[in-house]
Amino acid sequence: MYALAIHGGAGALSRPELARERDLRRGLTAALAAGERVLAADGSALDAVEAAVVVLEDAPLFNAGCGAVLTLDGTVELDAAIMSGTGLRAGAVAQVRHTKNPIRLARRVLEELPHVFLAGEGADAYAAEAGLAQVANDYFITALRREQLAALQPLPAGSQPGPGMGSGSVHTLGTVGAVARDRHGRLAAATSTGGTPGKRSGRVGDSPVIGAGTYADDASCAVSTTGDGEWFLRLVQAYDIAARLRYGGQDLARAVLEAIGERAPRLGARGGLIAIDHHGQIVMRHNTAAMLRGCVREGEQARIDID
Numbered sequence: 309m310y311a312l313a314i315h316g317g318a319g320a321l322s323r324p325e326l327a328r329e330r331d332l333r334r335g336l337t338a339a340l341a342a343g344e345r346v347l348a349a350d351g352s353a354l355d356a357v358e359a360a361v362v363v364l365e366d367a368p369l370f371n372a373g374c375g376a377v378l379t380l381d382g383t384v385e386l387d388a389a390i391m392s393g394t395g396l397r398a399g400a401v402a403q404v405r406h407t408k409n410p411i412r413l414a415r416r417v418l419e420e421l422p423h424v425f426l427a428g429e430g431a432d433a434y435a436a437e438a439g440l441a442q443v444a445n446d447y448f449i450t451a452l453r454r455e456q457l458a459a460l461q462p463l464p465a466g467s468q469p470g471p472g473m474g475s476g477s478v479h480t481l482g483t484v485g486a487v488a489r490d491r492h493g494r495l496a497a498a499t500s501t502g503g504t505p506g507k508r509s510g511r512v513g514d515s516p517v518i519g520a521g522t523y524a525d526d527a528s529c530a531v532s533t534t535g536d537g538e539w540f541l542r543l544v545q546a547y548d549i550a551a552r553l554r555y556g557g558q559d560l561a562r563a564v565l566e567a568i569g570e571r572a573p574r575l576g577a578r579g580g581l582i583a584i585d586h587h588g589q590i591v592m593r594h595n596t597a598a599m600l601r602g603c604v605r606e607g608e609q610a611r612i613d614i615d
């Protein structure tokens with residue numbers, strides 16, 4: 309039995325995003341179908357999460373790949389990670405500026421390098437060397453994100469962010485992720501993002517950090533998060549869910565409920581996550597107004613939700 313879940317970010321749907329509800333659903337549906345095709349052909353969970361995330365990176369409405377949010381300087385810096393729960397293999401990239409699909413680059417790091425995490429110019433240089441498509445930074449930039457940046461009021465110098473906010477960052481929907489269990493019981497997770505709108509150049513969030521935004525272990529579960537990256541880094545959020553299963557004896561639903569439904573909001577950490585365990589049980593939960601998400605299990609009807 310295979311199972312797959314995807315997300316397109318947690319937060320509140322803005323008016324322009326609400327107007328594009330149909331396109332958002334279409335993007336999620338296409339991503340879910342791409343991942344399911346891999347699993348139905350007896351492919352691996354790792355290939356499935358990569359395939360699903362590539363579709364969302366290419367869809368301009370999501371905050372990953374084309375359509376990602378802008379830094380304060382008006383450029384795009386992308387982060388992504390992928391992890392296989394079999395043998396705890398992982399690849400991660402941060403501050404990618406020219407690689408069309410950062411998740412493909414993360415996968416190449418997983419497969420080909422003795423390292424886990426590449427950042428900055430060296431990451432793009434490796435992508436070019438590996439033959440992955442390179443684009444000008446403008447390729448990623450959409451009119452919607454330019455307007456969003458213009459509407460942002462940067463915090464005055466020296467002021468502290470309020471409770472529930474990241475370090476001066478503003479949260480938006482659109483980070484993408486996927487978790488899967490294949491027919492052989494292998495788990496995988498992938499996450500890709502442009503980070504937070506108006507972030508300082510050089511800022512890296514939770515998404516590409518193994519254990520924070522992305523984690524997979526066949527012995528417990530696979531997790532992809534979205535939300536306040538500064539909080540999820542400090543909560544080591546994805547690994548916390550796996551640890552609740554491994555050491556705490558919790559089942560997936562309880563682990564996610566206690567982490568995202570109870571502990572995170574108590575601290576002021578806003579966001580959500582998708583998770584899957586080795587039985588193929590899927591849990592998707594958020595403490596924000598909305599989380600774009602979808603899931604499918606072998607032989608069952610796929611579902612997409614945007615509330």
Ligand code: ASP
Nearest residue numbers: 483503504513534535537
């Ligand atoms: N967690 C992401 C980050 O902090 C943002 C998001 O999920 O919306 O980079």
